Amino acid sequence: MKQMFNREPFALAAFSLVILLMPIWLTPFGANYPDLLQKFAIFAIFAMGFNILFGLTGYLSFGHAAFLGVGSYAAVWSFKLFTMNVLPAIFFGVAFAGLFALVIGYVSLRRSGIYFSILTLAFAQMSYSLAYSVLTPITNGETGLQLTLQDPRILDRLTTEAGDGLPSTTLFGLSMSGYSGFYFCAVVLIICFFITRRIFNSPFGLTLRGIKSNQNRMGYTGFNTRPYTLTAFVISGMFAGLAGSLMAVTDPLAGAERMQWTASGEVVLMTILGGVGTLVGPMIGAWVIKYFENIFSSFNKATLENFYSFLPESLQEIAVSVSGLFVGEGWHLTLGVLFMLIVIFLPGGIMEGWRLLLRRFGGGSGNKSEPAAVAQPAE
Amino acid sequence: MDAILLQFLNGLDKGGAYALIALGLTLVFGTLGVVNFAHGALFMLGAFCAVTFNKLLSLEKVVAHPTEKTAWGTPVEIRTPYVEAWLGDFGAFLVNYSVPFSIIVAIPVMLVIGIVMERGLIKHFYKRPHADQILVTFGLAIVLQEIIKHYFGANPIPQAAPAVVAGSADIGAWLGLGDGLVYPWWRLVYFGFAAAVIAAVFAFLQFTTYGMVVRAGMRDSETVGLLGINIQKRFTVVFGIAAVVAGLAGVMYTPILPPDYHMGMDFLVLSFVVVVVGGMGSLPGAVLAGFLLGILQSFASMNAVMSIFPGINQIIIYLVAVVILLTMPRGLLGREGVMEE
Numbered sequence: 001m002k003q004m005f006n007r008e009p010f011a012l013a014a015f016s017l018v019i020l021l022m023p024i025w026l027t028p029f030g031a032n033y034p035d036l037l038q039k040f041a042i043f044a045i046f047a048m049g050f051n052i053l054f055g056l057t058g059y060l061s062f063g064h065a066a067f068l069g070v071g072s073y074a075a076v077w078s079f080k081l082f083t084m085n086v087l088p089a090i091f092f093g094v095a096f097a098g099l100f101a102l103v104i105g106y107v108s109l110r111r112s113g114i115y116f117s118i119l120t121l122a123f124a125q126m127s128y129s130l131a132y133s134v135l136t137p138i139t140n141g142e143t144g145l146q147l148t149l150q151d152p153r154i155l156d157r158l159t160t161e162a163g164d165g166l167p168s169t170t171l172f173g174l175s176m177s178g179y180s181g182f183y184f185c186a187v188v189l190i191i192c193f194f195i196t197r198r199i200f201n202s203p204f205g206l207t208l209r210g211i212k213s214n215q216n217r218m219g220y221t222g223f224n225t226r227p228y229t230l231t232a233f234v235i236s237g238m239f240a241g242l243a244g245s246l247m248a249v250t251d252p253l254a255g256a257e258r259m260q261w262t263a264s265g266e267v268v269l270m271t272i273l274g275g276v277g278t279l280v281g282p283m284i285g286a287w288v289i290k291y292f293e294n295i296f297s298s299f300n301k302a303t304l305e306n307f308y309s310f311l312p313e314s315l316q317e318i319a320v321s322v323s324g325l326f327v328g329e330g331w332h333l334t335l336g337v338l339f340m341l342i343v344i345f346l347p348g349g350i351m352e353g354w355r356l357l358l359r360r361f362g363g364g365s366g367n368k369s370e371p372a373a374v375a376q377p378a379e
Numbered sequence: 380m381d382a383i384l385l386q387f388l389n390g391l392d393k394g395g396a397y398a399l400i401a402l403g404l405t406l407v408f409g410t411l412g413v414v415n416f417a418h419g420a421l422f423m424l425g426a427f428c429a430v431t432f433n434k435l436l437s438l439e440k441v442v443a444h445p446t447e448k449t450a451w452g453t454p455v456e457i458r459t460p461y462v463e464a465w466l467g468d469f470g471a472f473l474v475n476y477s478v479p480f481s482i483i484v485a486i487p488v489m490l491v492i493g494i495v496m497e498r499g500l501i502k503h504f505y506k507r508p509h510a511d512q513i514l515v516t517f518g519l520a521i522v523l524q525e526i527i528k529h530y531f532g533a534n535p536i537p538q539a540a541p542a543v544v545a546g547s548a549d550i551g552a553w554l555g556l557g558d559g560l561v562y563p564w565w566r567l568v569y570f571g572f573a574a575a576v577i578a579a580v581f582a583f584l585q586f587t588t589y590g591m592v593v594r595a596g597m598r599d600s601e602t603v604g605l606l607g608i609n610i611q612k613r614f615t616v617v618f619g620i621a622a623v624v625a626g627l628a629g630v631m632y633t634p635i636l637p638p639d640y641h642m643g644m645d646f647l648v649l650s651f652v653v654v655v656v657g658g659m660g661s662l663p664g665a666v667l668a669g670f671l672l673g674i675l676q677s678f679a680s681m682n683a684v685m686s687i688f689p690g691i692n693q694i695i696i697y698l699v700a701v702v703i704l705l706t707m708p709r710g711l712l713g714r715e716g717v718m719e720e
Contacts (some may be wrong), residue, residue, distance in 0.1 A: 060510045111704060113412060114509055118655045119704055121648065122697035129697075134690030261648060265517060272514055330529055338522030343515040344503065 008197075015280075019186045023050045023179065031291055034178045038250045039290045041185035042243050045192050047270040049239020052196065054268070055277035056205060057232045058212030062117045062264050063104070063124025067097040067237040069131060069259035071244025073138070076145045083155035084167045086176055086184070086249045090242065097241020098234055105233035109226065112215065121261055131256040144255030169249050172320035181250045190245060192239065197311050199235070200279055207330075208232055240267075269335070273342055275351030284350055292331055292338075299327035381551065381560045386677045388550070392566045392635065394673020395573030397405055399628035400650040401657065402580060403621030409597045409660035410614045413501055414509050416516040418625055419647025420523040421489065425626025426638035427527055428488055430536050436474050459552035476541045478634055485630045486623055493622025520643065528640040535637035540565040565634050566656035568691050572631050576624060577666055583620075584662070592702045593617055597660070658713020668711055672696050 018025075022040065026032045031040075071093035078089040108119040131139040139145055149165050156167070169176040176184055199205045211219045211225050218225050222331050248254055257263070266289065274285025301324060308319045326334045346353050404418045438461050443454035462470035473480065500519065504512045528720070544564035551560030584590035596603045598608040603610045629638070636642065653672055657664030672695075678684065680692040691698075703710065 060513070107701070107705065111708065112514075114659070115655060115704060117513070118651055122652060122700045122704075124649065126694045126697040126701075129693035130690060133693055169502070225564060262644070268514070325529060330525055332521055333525035333529075336518045336525060339518035340500075340515055340522065343511055343518060344500075347507075347511060 001004070001322075011197065012190070012194055018191050019190055019193075020183070022186070023182070025203075029291070030295060034182045036177075036290065037182040038185050038246075039294070040287050041182065041189045041268065042246045042250070043286035043290055044283040045185075045189055045246065046240055046243035046267055047274065047286040048192055048196050049236040049243070050267045050377070051271050051276065051278075051282040052199060052208075052239065053232050053236035054271055055282070056200070056208040056212060057229055059109070059112065059229065059233070060117050060268070061108075061120040061233075062261060062268070063120035063122075063127075064236070064240050064267055065259050065261070065263035066104070066124040066127040067101055067240035067242040068247075068263065069127065069256065070096045070100045071241030071253065072129070072248045072254035072258055073145060075245035075248035076147070076252055077138075079147060079153075079169065079248070079252050080145075080151040081154065083153060084170050085155075086169050086171050089169070090188075090245045093245025093248070094238050094241045097244065098238040101234045101237025101241075102230070105230050105237065107233075109229050109233060112359060121127050121264070124259060124264055125261055128256055128259040128261070131259055139254070141258060142256065145251050146253045169252055176249050185246050188242065192242070193279075197279060202262065204228070204231075231318075269339055271349075273339065273349055275349030278349070278351040281349050281351040289335065289352070292334060296327045296331040296334060301328075303327075382681065382683075383678075384550075385560060385562065385676060386681055388562055388566070388679035389680075390674030391670065392569045392573070392673075393677060394670035395570050396628055396632055396669075397650055397653045397671025397673050398666045399573055399576060400625055401645055401653040401669050402577060402662060403625045404650055405654045405657065405660055405662060405665040406580075406621045406624075407618055408654070409662070410593065410617045411501065411505065413504060414512045414516070414622030415501070416513050416647065417496070417520040417523065418516075418621070419643035419645075419650065420520040420627040421493070421622045421643070422629040422632075422646055423527065423638065423640065423643030424492060424523065425485055425489055425629025426633050426642060427531060427629075428485040428626060429478055429538055429630040429633045430531065430638055432481040432484050433477040433538060436477050440464060454501065471568075478538055478540060478630065482627060484551075485626045489623045489626030490619045492626075493619035494615055495620070497618040501618065502615075520647070524640050524643060531554045531640065533640060535639040537637040538633035540568075540634035544568055569631050569635060573628070576627060577714060580620070580624060581662070589613065649696060652696055656700050656703050656710050661710070661712040664710055664712030671711075672699060675699060 009286055019041070022037055023032045024117065031037070037229060050061070053059050053061055053064075074096040075089035075093040078092045081086055091259075104120065104123045106308060108123065110115055111119055132142060136275055139165060149166065153167075171180075174180055207218075207223065207228050210223075232370070243252075245256065247258070267286075270285040270289050271282040273288060274283065275281025299318065304320045304327070305316065308316045308323075311319060324330070326337075342349060348355075400418065400422050402416060403421070407413055407415050407418070438460040440461055441456050442459050443466060447455040447456075449455055460470065460474055462473050464470070466473070496519075500515065501512075504515060539619050547561040547563050548567060549560070550562050554560075584594055592603065592608055592610070593613050596608075596613060600610050600614075629642075632638075649672075650669075653668045654665055656672065657666070657668030675695055676692060679688075679695040684691060707713075
């Protein structure tokens with residue numbers, strides 16, 4: 001069974017099945033609406049890409065949201081200037097984010113450890129401030145960049161006349177809203193999963209792991225580590241740009257708040273929560289956080305009262321007021337507590353917990369001989 | 380000339396706040412080796428100490444006005460704070476001076492919060508990687524922030540400075556530069572306060588035996604431990620002191636910036652930049668960089684500068700940080716061997 005999972009086509013098929021059937025198996029959780037499903041796919045890509053840098057290479061970037069923002073802006077500009085087709089938008093999003101990552105990575109990677117974190121944070125905050133104020137002609141400042149009726153859309157104009165109202169994003173005529181948008185993101189996610197898996201299992205991935213465990217020693221063996229770390233940085237930046245452009249695909253607007261450092265913090269949380277350095281961990285982390293954000297934050301007092309209706313009245317009141325702290329407006333509190341608990345008790349994240357469970361309950365049934373193949377949690 | 384002096388003054392109190400927060404951050408880093416992302420939350424908690432104290436003092440009751448009567452002859456009812464009703468003029472004085480008096484409350488409260496935080500959470504993270512420390516304290520910062528938001532709401536809560544220093548000082552007249560150079564009194568007070576606290580922390584570390592041992596521990600805690608000194612206990616106290624410094628910076632900042640639940644995060648990022656620019660673990664570096672960046676930032680906000688480089692006030696700090704980090708890897712006054720893998 002384990003052998004089968006490790007085989008490329010099988011892993012890919014299983015993964016695709018899970019992703020594409022999300023609308024079905026998420027129904028019991030109340031999460032099968034396209035808006036949330038799109039977020040699941042997009043943030044999974046973002047976290048997966050971030051993990052290539054943080055999980056594999058060990059560089060904790062606190063500025064990855066900048067690439068997300070650049071991707072979004074590039075995609076919206078592609079919609080405005082050229083065509084509503086999503087493929088060029090994604091191309092521009094990835095390309096600009098990659099270039100941007102090349103510049104920032106080239107400078108930031110001169111330092112490691114906390115200095116690297118602060119450098120990336122500084123660059124991201126600079127980009128945020130610039131997008132918010134100075135670059136208003138490009139980013140439309142605090143209002144955010146949106147489609148307008150006056151946009152040139154050169155390529156679209158060649159074939160069709162401008163209609164009334166704003167056009168929607170399309171893939172060769174197929175509108176990218178609702179479930180079709182989700183399936184498009186899902187296909188992109190599957191491609192990204194394939195790429196990430198390849199990177200993890202390649203000699204390049206092995207080099208990155210080596211850099212993470214001891215960069216000096218890698219240097220002594222004759223490796224120039226700089227090109228490898230820079231490549232990892234650019235790749236993860238491109239993943240972030242892809243996620244950003246997909247955000248613009250599903251909802252064609254871009255705002256500076258996407259680049260704020262709290263947004264960078266969020267992707268770090270996702271990766272840690274799921275399991276740093278594991279293949280699917282960051283994706284699961286992204287899903288958990290987005291699920292919390294969307295489902296928990298929509299709970300209100302009435303929902304809670306309904307939930308605790310089996311309790312006697314006085315107990316019910318206490319239960320409602322205590323758990324009321326953690327849902328609705330206060331769902332961030334849940335996030336913070338969950339996050340602390342994970343870092344304190346389960347540094348390997350959800351994937352580590354899953355392995356522990358497997359070892360405890362599946363230990364007797366013969367498949368316990370799998371310690372070496374699993375990815376190491378971050379140190 | 381006036382404008383330049385004014386910007387310089389503006390920079391001093393902003394720099395004072397940066398320096399105070401960064402001082403605690405770098406103190407904790409230098410002693411415990413912990414990167415504390417919850418330090419901004421301590422600044423915020425300090426500010427909310429002032430808010431709570433003010434709320435307690437201004438609890439009101441309805442009393443009859445001593446002289447005025449309504450048209451029907453019944454006394455006019457007015458609302459008076461309890462303290463004022465009980466203590467008369469002294470009570471009114473207390474309410475008026477609630478911000479500076481909050482210091483008395485904030486010191487023990489912040490000390491306890493700091494020590495509990497260190498003993499309860501941080502101590503388990505000495506041996507863990509810096510990334511884990513960053514993440515757990517970041518989580519703690521979110522939790523503290525949400526608790527404050529739950530109890531005090533999301534809106535900023537303005538605090539008044541005492542009436543004596545509510546106005547502006549006519550600095551221009553003092554210096555013989557003519558009028559036109561006026562500056563809020565409270566900001567001068569804040570600068571003086573920041574200077575005093577920084578001096579106190581330095582004096583404590585420099586001139587007391589306790590501080591000397593702590594400094595020795597910062598250099599080589601193992602050897603100090605071998606001499607039979609419980610250095611860990613002293614480091615815990617140092618963490619408490621760092622929390623108090625951050626808290627006091629928050630208390631006194633409330634009349635300048637109405638406290639809200641995310642002020643800690645706003646200042647945290649900047650003060651981390653300050654710490655790194657000054658050099659991780661270097662106390663004079665943190666103070667120097669704090670004032671330097673504060674002053675640079677206010678100069679960058681001048682209209683003359685803004686017309687040449689629009690938006691420079693937003694990014695100047697980060698720009699300086701990038702340049703300094705790339706040219707001086709250890710920051711301005713960083714010691715060798717700190718945070719160098």
